[in-house]
Amino acid sequence: MSRIDNKKVNKKVTESLIKAGAFDSIYPDNRFTARAKAMDTLVSSSRANGFGPGLFGEGGILDEAVKPWDENTLLNNEKESLGFYISGHPLTRYRKTLSSMDIVPLSYVEEKDERADVCVAGIISEMKSKAKEKGITAYLTMEDETGRCDMLVFPDLYKKSTDILKKGNLVIIRGQVFKSEKGAKVMAREIQNLTEMEISTxxxxxxxxxxxxxxxxxxxxxxxxxxxxxxxxxxxSFKFYLPEYCVIIASRLQPAGNFAFEAEKITGETVRIL
Structure with a gap:
């Protein structure tokens, strides 16, 4: 690191490389801990010596108690540095719960008929608004694991949904397919914040x-x-089948709890939705 030209590989560039996972192999941890440690080492060495030495153990103090990044932090940093996700997608943890709903993957919207009713889920990756005579119209781009699609939100709905319509929010949109020479988009009729929805599952x-x-x-x-x-x-409610398995039946849980996703990590078994 001390031989690197800091004008070409400065602190900001190194931060981006850490966020993208370029230094994961340096630390014998999972990627959540590895990237947190790499960033902590960079920050501490920069404070002590100015940018340069430290990331590879040449200086700086590594705090072994560094708190690992959570999944949202890791994914957001990947998106920020690369422009796309590589370790997963923010919607993945909700996918099992969403399977009980009639959600259309965004890449399939193009195949739907004109004016077809659809329900889609994804993260707002881009957003811009334009003031018109009847109010503000919003133009969104949503992404899921399969692709992306544009959404159109007219003034009345925009006014009701201003708290939800923010870049980075996970939303469910119901509306109609509208097709033009530029491709298919969805004219929104209803918008819900996915993390605050109440779904009995x-x-x-x-x-x-x-x-x-x-x-x-x-x-x-x-x-x-x-x-x-x-x-x-x-x-x-709990049902026990000993000695091999314990089956837990959980009801009326909202997807905001990410129960299925987290439970599968704990048990190593597939969680079924009944």
């Missing part, structure tokens, strides 16, 4: 009941996860 979680201590720890973690989910408390 019943889940089945299978937990292997092997080592007692390990099983107990997983149950405690799942209990906390249920408590963190909106409407999660007092809405869970």
């Amino acid at each position: 019943k889940y089945e979680v299978a937990l292997r009941c092997g080592d007692f201590k390990e099983t107990a720890e997983k149950l405690v973690t799942i209990k906390k996860l249920l408590g963190d989910a909106p409407n999660g408390k007092d809405s869970v």
Whole structure:
């Protein structure tokens, strides 16, 4: 690092490389911890010595207790530095819950008929607005794991949805397909914030009941996860099938709790939606 021309590879460039995962292999951790440590090392070495030494252990102090990045931070940093996601997509953790709804992948909107009713979900990646005689009209670009699609929001709906219509928000939009020479877009009729929606969903979680201590720890973690989910408390029933499996039936959980996604990480088993 000390031999690198700082005019070509300055601190900002190195930050972008860290956010993109270029230094993940330097630290023997998962990518969430590796990138947090790399960024912490860069910041501490810059303060101590000015930019240059430190990222590869040539200077600076590495705090072993650095808090790992959460998934949103990691994905947002990838998007910021590369212009796209490489480790996943913000919508992925909601996909299992959304499977109970009639959601159309954004890449399929083009195949729909003119004026067809559709319901789509995604993240607002671009947004601009234009003032007209009847009010402000918004032009959005939404992205999901399959592609992107433009949305048109007329003044009345825009006025009702100003708190939701922000770049980076996850939303569900219902509307009609409109086609032109530039391609298909959706004229929005209803907009909802995905992270605040109330959807009654019943889940089945299978937990292997092997080592007692390990099983107990997983149950405690799942209990906390249920408590963190909106409407999660007092809405869970348990069915035990010993000695191999414990099946947990959880109902009336909102997708904002990301229950299915997180439960699969805890148990290593597929969560079913009933």
